[in-house]
Amino acid sequence: MKEVLKVGMSEVKITHPPTLLKTTGLGSCVGVCMYDKKLKIGGMAHVMLPSSANTKVKEFNVGKYADTAIEFLVKSLKEKGCNDLKAKIAGGAQMFTFSNSSDIMNVGARNVKAVKDLLAKQGIKVISEDTGGNKGRTITFEIDSCNLIVRAIGSEEKII
């Protein structure tokens, strides 16, 4: 049994094999996995919101926002010597639909867009993704194989 490092909502964690990174309950949140295949180091963030620009507090978990999470992942992985970073992402579902669809209801789609834009800006390629839709996901990242295992209720396990 491999050790599993759990990433809670708004957290970011970095590790290396054989430890697995796992986050449960990605609804509108987006799980961002960033890794260096050669050095076998990877990190995962459980992003809740697109931008820290709207925060009303001075101190917050860096994993909470797409911008601060990606900045932190890039910085920490580069400090560990990674220079060939790739990403895999999952989540950003729209689970509830209201008749008067407000901004908060589309937070999943906005999270996915923010994550992709920021990764592109950093020149980090998104190798694969399982985003959008209307189902929550639980994801496990295996750094060794770079496999991202995605589970959702009512569908088969996917490896992306």
Added chain:
Amino acid sequence: MFNNSIKPLQKDLLKELGNIGAGNAATAFSKLISNRVELNVPEVELVGFENAIEFVGEDSAVAAMYFRVEGALPGNMLLMLPLETVDFILQSLGNDETASWEELDSYSQSMLMEIGNILCGAYISAISDFTQKKMIPSVPAFAIDMAGAIINIPLAQLGDMGEKALLIKTTFNRDGIDFSGNFLFLPEPDALDELLRHFGVKQ
């Protein structure tokens, strides 16, 4: 912004609110299904976002109804029912012994949402009566999914306001059988201030 802790007296007040709200909802539920629905002691916690998914039950599947609450005590309300409970409701109220959440047609879904409406309406109106504060619930939104993923939605709404959410959780059971449905009320920081001021238990 939520403070780092809530005092015992404040916690007692919030537990009482959970009791009053869910108590009224349980009475409504008992009448609907002609079964005795009992409440468990409410849990009140200031939960850090990183622990919120564990607090509601990770990736266990639930049927959830979500309401925005506007007015003097703004917040979010979730009713989460385990799927066995959904089956029980569909079978007993729909008079169809084979009904199941797996084959939810639009009629059954409307029925579930209506029950959610009645229960959450009962919860909110009880708190509103008790506090003399106006609370206006939105129309419900419905989803069957992982409890941990469901909680993303109200937490995203609170995300900019702090690092923690105040969760008032009341679970209930039917005729002693663990029904383990739960009501979650997540007041916004302004609503908490308003409540504490109203009852004179300001920090």
